[in-house]
Amino acid sequence: MAITQEQLxxxxxxxxxxxxxxxxxxxxLELDIDEGELCSQLLDVDIELCGHCNWWHEVHxxxxxxxxxxxxxxxxxxxxxxxxx
Numbered sequence: 001m002a003i004t005q006e007q008l009x010x011x012x013x014x015x016x017x018x019x020x021x022x023x024x025x026x027x028x029l030e031l032d033i034d035e036g037e038l039c040s041q042l043l044d045v046d047i048e049l050c051g052h053c054n055w056w057h058e059v060h061x062x063x064x065x066x067x068x069x070x071x072x073x074x075x076x077x078x079x080x081x082x083x084x085x
Contacts, residue, residue: 052076
């Protein structure tokens with residue numbers, strides 16, 4: 001399954017700043033792609049889920065933590081007491 005760059009950008013805009021699931025985007029935008037593949041491709045347009053709050057953020061807004069194998073937004077790092085690396 002593949003989607004166009006335009007569809008990928010539209011999905012990123014739909015999800016950015018929300019806690020909607022990738023599946024919500026697939027359904028709402030009628031995309032011919034599964035949720036897991038969409039999540040992978042969203043990294044190409046610099047959008048990713050925070051590992052704690054599950055809100056979509058620009059990749060540069062998240063700080064990656066190898067121990068947890070995910071990135072956290074500023075608010076979640078503060079809430080979890082995670083020091084900046």
